[in-house]
Amino acid sequence: MSKSMRPVSVAILAMGGEGGGVLADWIVDLAEHEGYPAQTTSVPGVAQRTGATIYYVEFYPHAVDIHDHVHEPVLSLVPMPGDVDVVIASELMEMGRAVQRGLVTSDRTTLIASTHRVYSMTEKTSMSDGRVDPKPFIKQAEGAAKHFVRADFAQIAEQNGSVISAALLGALAGSEVLPFSREQFEAAIRRAGVGVDSSLKAFAAGVETARASYRNDGGAEESTQRNGAAGAKPGALPPAPDAAANPDIVALERRIAGEFPRYVTDVLSRAVRRLADYQDARYAHSYLDKLKPLLAVDGTQDQPSDADTLLSETARHLALWMSYEDTVRVAELKIRATRFTRVRDEVKAQPEQVVHINEFLHPRVDEIADTLPAALGRWLLRPGMLHNLVKRMTSRGRVVRTTSLRGFLMLYGVASLRTIRRRSLRFANEHAEIDAWLARVQGFAATDYALALEIARSQRLVKGYGDTHARGMRNYRKLVAVLPAIARTATPAARLRTLCEAALADEAGEKLDALLDALQKNDLANVRHAADTESRASDLLMASTTR
Template sequence: MTSQTTQNNVNPIKIAVLAMGGQGGGVLADWIVTMAENAGWWAQTTSVPGVAQRTGATIYYLELLPEQAVKEMGRQPALALMPTPGDVDLVIAAELMEGGRAIQRGLVTPDRTTLISSSHRAYAVLEKSAPGNGIVDGNKVIDIGKRAAKRFLCFDLQSLAEQGGSVISASLFGAVAGSGALPFSREDFEATIESGGKGVKASLKAFALAYDVAQNAPETPDAIDTAPPQRAVPDTAKHPRVKALLDDIRQNFAPAAQPMLVAGLQRTMEFQDLAYGKEYLEHMRGIHALDKQYGGEGKNWALTTAAARYVAVAMAYDDVIRVADLKTRASRFNRVRDEVRAKPDQLVYTTEYMHPRLEEICGTMPTFLGERIENSESLKRWLQPLFRKGRFLNSTSLTGFLMLYGLAGMRRFRRTTLRHKIEMQGFQEWLNLILQTAPNDYDLAVEIVNCRRLVKGYSDTHARGQSKYQKLIRAARNLSGQNNAAERLRTLRNAALADEKGSQLDALLEKGDQAFA
């Protein structure tokens, strides 16, 4: 890019920076402009805020022109306000999918563009809210970027910023300097950071880390390792009774299933107590014995591994008590402060939107009382209007916090609630179906286990998932004994995960056997 500017001095260097709110895209753009102006260049920056993703990804557009080029023109330059597809020299993306969007917009071209992108992900709302796994494969962006850009640098700039104690704008600035994409020295870059006067030390550290990585970057970016980390069974625990459960996993369960069993044990104990975790392992002991009896060893213990996850999910369901517990944890308040980058002397107030339905309220009651209300039409007519509208609750106020904290404290009574009774009835029916199916069709039993993936969340989310799950369980019973039953149930499960309302699932069920012809 530098050689291009030298050959044709009247063409400015054109830069597009794509960043989300809070990532310092504006700071990065200002740094580049300040550096260019200090070197005697003409520089201009504009920004186009977006509204579609998260707080909205903003495109900062910069044009830089040497003073000598301006003199040759004999007039002040007219610089563009927005990037034009096919006419950008340097694209800087603060997140991998923003790099992909730059490619999609045509801002990255193989004949001229250097693309610098962080490889980390900040998941979009659609990825988080998808019924199944909605996370987009970042390696597809990397593969396309290799073909679309003249030069492509991609590594985790967010982690480098965190190592330096700064924000990603500093590591992005370092990556630009290390890439050699701009005709300025390292000293020019560092002097620009120092002139800002705020967070200089941390910014320079993050800058240096990214500079070194960019200097030694490979010709093409490496693929991202998307495999989940394997969790080894801990050798020790703070409580001897917990250690006994961990030793039980290590000694009596197949190694392939042990990482997920540790995660399941942790989730069930966190949800309720140590006795509940022990109950989880007893359920898993029965499934593991069944797995061993019907060929699980030859199938890498697929039934035990799948059940280790979804038995824990079924036992640690999302109820109002758990939601209140999660919202009052110190780690949650600390995370919110980190996300808004609050200073130690600043106060942060968190407002929760709460909209429990009457069913959730009844679910927290003792079984006899909750059933009485749900079975009484007159009581429901009288109570329903009280729960038609959502409410805003300040969980950082004393009243709001104590209200949620008290609700979270009801965990000790959870086993006596109506919601627990309902969940355990459905859970036992599911387990019984697995035990009945495994001796005759091992693969179908595994798919029945995986159907539990549909049941999650609370309120309307739980109701929709539960509805689709029940349809799958009915289909599994009907498919038992048929050819390719596991494959057909898997197809139905994928259809159920494809959309929130379950329209694709309903369409397949309506077609019946014709859908698999």
């Protein structure tokens, strides 16, 4: 078939719930309404996140009599590498997969991609910051495509009260790669008869975005992280609730301005808001009290605002550790009004619709004991009848509907234990670890600043709750145990950093254990060598004295 008689091919890579099938149906309806033979197929993929699917559309760009079997075109069921005119990706990783499979070619393919991210399971379950850097994806796509149109089409759709498929259809129309006018695209949306007004608004925004992209030679906005700020530092403090009018927060801000250097005020401002929200203003003041000894090390006013100083790093990690996740915090976050609003927005519920939220809770005996007053919690943890009874009662977990009165009051009761958190077993244990960690940071600050900085950063191992927290604390204590051996190595800061990265590499801790074994063997050999050397020197001294 000659090039002018070749079918037009469109591959759509989308995830479940994003309307990939609707987008494909719009294109097919558009082609058939103009008299062009068209077909669409879908190939479900592995459920990497919410189930990825490739929708493939082909249509013959000339009207053909369906009874003319001689000239009836043969249309493909699947996209072939190097033979696709348009690739539409609903998310950045899906775009990367299309490029990797060879569906995008520089001599033919117009690539339309949304730059937002829906993180994969490997990114979400990573013990450290497992997010993939989006920049290489974008750079590779720029070189692979003939034309590259990119923007956060999910946000565009959300701003216009629609779904991403409508915004992507608008980008397709604005790219002008198909033989249809804007009015014909809009007519296809109207014929579908579902969510017409909002879809047309998102469509119009997509058209303008694509046209702007062509005017700027593809210079559309960079990737937007919808599940977290792009380029955010692992463990960075998120913006806290606005509490500027709160007199307690005002007092904390004044104390920060009067007692701490300017370069760390942003971190401290976020931290005290977070901790006041977590517990109370007095708790936030105690946070500042814990940091004051470091002023003797990093008290200068002329540090750059983005400098990773011991004071700034300790301040960041201390705020994260002091706002540890316990059953009280989890319950409190699950019943906040902002969460109910966010869930309704995410599922796009209408005002008249009822939304039920089921929470799957599985508290262990340890977590229940941690919530109780310290003495009572230790008693519950002792093997015995009560311990076994609670363990049996919580072995299967339970489902709590927080949108019901009973479920809400149940979690409200747990959240109200915030008033006695300072007397709880978990509070005592966490703050004992925090104080010991701060003592180590301050102890090494004068003799090995770089090592003290890495000790401050080692807090990132301790996070989450339940099994995640127990595993992180176990690895952290392993590192604390070998810290004297680490300090005796040639490059202690680099060694501790490597061990922390190993602890975050796998849940089983195999990589960390292997490195710790090697460290302990080397340290033992070094200690023996030093002892032998000292012994020989002592023998020589005694022999010389005797002579």
